[in-house]
Amino acid sequence: MRRMVHPTLKLMLLLLMLLGLVSILVNASSIQSDFGHCDRVVKRWAFSSLDQEIKEDRHTLRDLLFFLHVPRTGGRTYFHCFLKKLYSNNLECPRSYDKLRFDPSKTKCRLLVTHDDYSMMSKLPNQRTSVVTILRNPVDRVFSTYEFSIEVAARFLLHPNLSSAIQMSGRVRSKTKGVSTLDIWPWKYLVPWMREDLFARRDARIQKGSRDIKSNFSYDIEDIVMPLHKYINDPVAHDIIHNGATFQVAGLTNNSYLAESHEVRHCVQKYRILGDHVLQVAKVISQLRASNTSMKSVSNKKSEQSPSILDSDPDNNDHQNSSSDQNAGQLASNEDGEAMKENMTVEDLMEAYEGCISSLRKTQAARRTASLKRISPANFSKEERLQVPEMLLEQIRSLNHLDLELYKYAQEIFEKRHKHTMEKLITAEMWESMFNNSYGGVFWKVFPLVMTIILLFCLFVLFVNARRRTSKVKI
DSSP states (O other), rough: OOOOOOHHHHHHHHHHHHHHHHHHHHHHHHHHHHHHHHHHHHHHHHHHHHHHTTOOOOOOOSEEEEEOOTTTSSSHHIIIIIIHSSGGGGOOEEEETTTEEEEETTTTEEEESSSSGGGGGGGGGGEEEEEEEEEOOHHHHHHHHHHHHHHHHGGGSSSSSHHHHHHHHHHHHHOOOBBOOOGTTHHHHHHHHHHHHHHHHHHHEEHOOOOOOOOOOOGGGGTTOHHHHHHSSSHHHHHTTTTTHHHHHHSSTTTOOTTTTTHHHHHHHHHHHGGHHHHHHHHHHHHHHHHHHHHEEEHHHHHHHOOOSSTOOSSSSSSSSSSHHHHHHHHSOHHHSSSOOTTTTTTHHHHHHHHHHHHHHHHHHHHHHHHTTTTOOOOOHHHTTSSSOOOHHHEEEEEEEHHHHHHHHHHHHHHHHHHHHHHHHHHHHHHHHHHHSSHHHHHHHHHHHHHHHHHHHHHHHHHHHHHHHHHHHHH
């Protein structure tokens, strides 16, 4: 016999279904409303930014050069080994080192180097400022950021526990005039995050009694360090690292001067499609506001040669960095020999550049080796990167899709300007070789004689024509 469902139960089931449907519709409406709000916020910021930028196309080096230093792109090397040869210390703008932000007390400075994003332009004399930055392959930059944040955090493992490390670091920072990595964006967020994680993993190993840990893959030694796949999926990485170059060029980092930057950034992180507006602004800034030599794309070849060392932060001890001026003096020759004079040749500059890079590499390689010993067997290297699964690499590319597009765009700009420059150089060299080779010497000896003969011939023709006119008048 068929069992009948009680009418009351039927009614309750129907009500539950209706409530579920209403809930789905409300949620869909809420999501749509939130997207609409974000769409308006991002577009309003983008239109305002583009309107300010497109007013004037600037491709000449102006009074003030702002080096917008995107982390882990070789910027420290570029600053110490190139810019400091062009600008002496007295031309550098003073900075507030707690955030590496601009101090406007020195109004006639010529060079500003910070990790600030493009919103810094709101504090600078807009009409007198050129901007230069360096972009790196986004995948390499994520690897380098991961490695460097762990490398610096590992320096604290000489302490017995996290509390001791934090207390000692605070004392050292309060007693020195130098600049700690913990004071610099974005490391003031990333290093403490990794430091806490390293101590937690070490404490867990001690509790378990684990001593000998062997692994053939440094990017996934969970007992020692946070695995790369967890690192890139953490909310901290999403907010600071992924698409970090695009957000920095557009002025939208969590270190921005613009009040609306945080809402715009969070909307773009929530709704991927809105990132196109930010990318467009970053491209326009790259094209219009950069000086002739400004938008440089660091090739894969460079990153392969030195995946992590070139742009490590040199400092004086395990916790404390000296100021950039002090470091420059320590890592290269004295300032009088390094600051570029007006008659310094390109050959002199390149020779000084190579010597400076050599010093930086030696110092930074030694620090890196000492740090990685504390998290052995983890040993980040180019060979280790080759073992990273393609699936993980593809995830990094997806999380940094805006940076990949901006990097490609910067490469196109660089290649066009490089081609144009090379064509001009080839033309100049061709003319120079014409006049400077073995035949050139003969040419310059004969040239005055030929010109004299041509001039005399012209005078003769004029004289003959004048005589003819005179003869016609007499007749």
